[in-house]
Amino acid sequence: MPTRHGQDKQDPEEGVQPRGKWANNMEFILSMAGEIIGLGNVWRFPFLCYKNGGGVFLIPYCVFLFCCGIPVFFLETALGQYTSEGGVTAWRKICPMFEGVGIASQVIVIYLNIYYIVVLAWAIFYLINSFKSPLPWSSCANPWNTGKEKISDASLNTFSSPEEEFWENRVLRMSHDSGLGDVHWELALCLLFAWVICYFCIWKGIKTTGKVVYFTATFPYLMLFILFVRGVTLPGASDGLKYYLKPDFSKLADPDVWRDAGTQVFFSYAVCQGVLTALGSYNKYNNNCYKDCLALCCLNSATSIFAGFAVFSIIGFMAHDLNIPISDVTAGPGLAFIAYPRALSLLPGSSFWAVLFFLMILFLGLDSQFVCVESLATAITDLFPSRLRRPGAREILVLVIAVACFLLGLPFVTEGGIGLFRIVDTFGPSGTSLLLIACAETLVVSWIYGADRFYDNIEDMIGYRPSPVLKYCWMFVTPLICVVTMLYNLAKDSPLSVYSELFGSSASTIAALLIATPLLCIPAYIFVALCRDPNNMTTPSKDLRQVSPDKPVLTMCNLVIFQAQRRPNRNPEERNMKTAEELTSFGID
Template sequence: MTEETDKRGSAEEHGQDKQDPEEGVQPRGKWANNMEFILSMAGEIIGLGNVWRFPYLCYKNGGGVFLIPYCVFLFCCGIPVFFLETALGQYTSEGGVTAWRKICPMFEGVGIASQVIVIYLNIYYIVVLAWAIFYLINSFKSPLPWSSCANPWNTDVCFSRPGLFANPELFNKDSNWSFLHNISASGYEDYYSNFNETFLLKVSSPEEEFWENRVLRMSHGSGLGDVHWDLALCLLFAWVICYFCIWKGIKTTGKVVYFTATFPYLMLFILFIRGVTLPGAADGLKYYLKPNFSKLAEPNVWCDAGTQVFFSYAVCQGVLTALGSYNKYNNNCYKDCLVLCCLNSATSIFAGFAVFSIIGFMAHDLNIPISDVTASGPGLAFIAYPRALSLLPGSSFWAVLFFLMILFLGLDSQFVCVESLATAITDLFPSRLRRPGAREILVLVIAVTCFLLGLPFVTEGGIGLFRIVDTFGPSGTSLLLIACAETLVVSWVYGADRFYDNIEDMIGYRPSPVLKYCWMFVTPLICVATLLYNLATDSPQSVYSELFGSSASTIAALLIATPLICIPVYIFIALRRDPNNMTTPSKDLRQVSPDKPVLTLCNLVIFQAQRRPNRNPEERNTKTAEELTSFGID
């Protein structure tokens, strides 16, 4: 790096705010070191989806073959958008809304749309942590309350099959099987052979009944019903933890992630070691990775791969921009993004080994097909995996480890989302919210508001509402359209070459030119193609009307339309406010090569340099001299 670059970086490192200082207004903070940024980003992108969604999609869509479409979407969409958002935050030193306002005022709505998605996540995602806390509390009981049918919430059709591994004494000669209606061990096999199909369709496992009748307590009528106050207390406790993780800003967030981002890896590794040493684990791993190349011809496989990449990399939510905005100006965010993307995908694959080794053991122990115990989402975390853990000796110990892992996997994703929203709001009103004590009050208001809005999810009908918001809140439709807008704005409106110049000014070299063409052509085309396929094949109304009545389609439409409508609304606002400067970047942004074309293609100039309006030569020279003086250059 040159002496001039070092001086420039030094000026930026000390929190140059690019705004007129006001009395009592605190400067914008920076990460204490690069490791805090790395761990915060890792905590956000590595979450529950790595454990309960990727392994299921992998086995469902051709095993190891699923990695082919997954990698295609990763390199063509995931990494380009991930790096774009992170670099944008670092360059502008602004949150998810004001960053877009500064590079292109007309598309401030793109940032607003991403914050609406973050609001959805802040409200409903933490409900999973409330469930995890509820299970964690019950994991200290022995025997585990979901391992038997002798509980008040169990029904007459509850049936528990004891496992040989955890209960070998039950399979000895003359064992006592009185808990199965006085059936002896010698009659155990005959007992199962006499089941008729009607009874098999009616029976339910104790794990399912604990989840449905004890945790969710679902009502069979329409509407939300009563609030379950024990779950509400778990939700409140989750919000208290979340609040104190981030109430002081990145000063606390950067320290907390040292634990919350690394502890789940320790738990996952312990569960993996335990899983692969169990009988039947090899069958589970084979089922997980066995390639089926015929699946590559199915469009659903490619759609699932794209959806997984967008969800697991937290793109189009403004979170990456917010976290990147706290970097020092000359941080090598390009290298950081590549490392984080590799870490995220490797974690997903490794989590599959931990999950399917346990599932293979459970299928072996209960002598049932693996397909009967595979599940995704809450079904894996709160039914299938607890069932497998209850079959192990010392089941309470393993259950505590598992739900601690679930809690911390979700916790850092949750409080980073809250941090992103707080950052965006603070950057919108810096003169008011960067004063002493304002940060704590803002985060408290966000926490209390989201807690109250989250109470409907812990009611009798809350699981139906949860599924609707989970599907249509941060939906594939919304994320694909926002990703398409982001790449088109940066590459064709702001100018891909100008953005490359900005990145080179920050990190000292130009990234791979492949990213430029992904932003310009590949990523938007893939997003549009995937979106059209989703719209042509999905029928959400018929699926979710059973879960939440006739209003399900209305709720789904509102959830999708609310963020997307922000984009055209803010285009109209910019048109009314200042039609001559709708695409003009802020004067605060450093442009090292203002006279270079903003976009070229195959050495052909597509768009010339964009001149800033109302700046005569004398004023421009004066401004340049002031910039050089601020960096210590005479």
């Protein structure tokens, strides 16, 4: 007969909700597409092509894509699907001492959650002003203008365009003094509104995220296609396209071109951020993630190339109409918030086109933002499943993340916030951090866990073994390219002089902290883990798959011997028999 104490004792499983799954494969595809296809496709890739030799840039881009981007993209997605774990606990299952790899990726995600959404605040501010006629950045008769505007000749350095003054004096309210200055409260309200949208898109988890992406992931394509059709029919569009694609083969000898290609691939494919692992973890076990990953990679790169045609056709028209050189147009935020608005203001019905453009920018950024928040929430939930998989816990967790990131994002909407934004954008999710994480991921999976063993896991899921090229990339090619590129990045002088003007010597300190924090997570966690419990850090197991939140952690780290572990190929009947034996060994019928 149970005692009174025994009756009052609560079962730890009681109230714990099961881990969710995508309702169908399309929700997974659209969520992944929404994450990897973002603002970088529209404002960064086209100008990297122009800056680095036009169409020739596609050569180093494709080298990094096929040797690093696709292999790591597939590795992270397959790992998430097989383990049903987020970006941290999935690496705990590979080997507990390398859980720091997942923590490092979540540091990158935290950076993105804090500063990336500021772009959405800018887009919302512009979108609101796009309903005005005439567009407020198309004239000089405004309170924020300085009297130095000149519309017809932008080649004179003593003049500034009304678009530049709207951007600097109205949107950013830039101050030339050092430091951050006061908060721009109109922009802060836009930032708050962006977080409110993001929160209600993901607060219920993939049940809401999977439905929202049907619109947010497809609408930008419609807008991009409309802008492309309008752009190529304008006078001067052909000149813009020539600048976009004109080949300069001498650029292939420039190491900076290869570095730019690698950085673009890693950032635009969202690798080494834990995001792909988190999204893949909600897949059904037998989903063909190999086919999905190849299709998504093709879609991402094709979108980048297509966006270049839409962007440069409009920019070519602007250069033709104003009689200015296309080379005067800058990349980055200046493209989306200075050059493109200027071009749109020259079109008949300019307000209509401006609304379409900034809606596209908003949805491109929104997809990426709420998937980044989802990645962080998934990682935290999987670390504490017995507490955070209870009714209401998810909503509170996402609310805490949103409020914290909003408060941490307020410095970016101050008078000196654009300088801080550029520092974080350059050195936060930087190429150096992503390259080291990618190198660690491929080495841990291929040499500690075993590339052939991981291929067996994939075969168990999808029914066949992927191309062996991916395996050899994990084992040799990807780590080698990452190390070489990373060493070049470290040897190259950092462009801190521009930021030092705004923040003084603190710019170097901020940049160093942004780079070092994720990099130190890996060795620091190895040291702490081995000191805390060296035996459990190297405990071998038979499988990676999660079967229950409170089952013992299953790991695959056979005394950290750096050699691939091989298992013979099995036919489907043998695979099913072996899987049943493995599950039985863990007490699962």
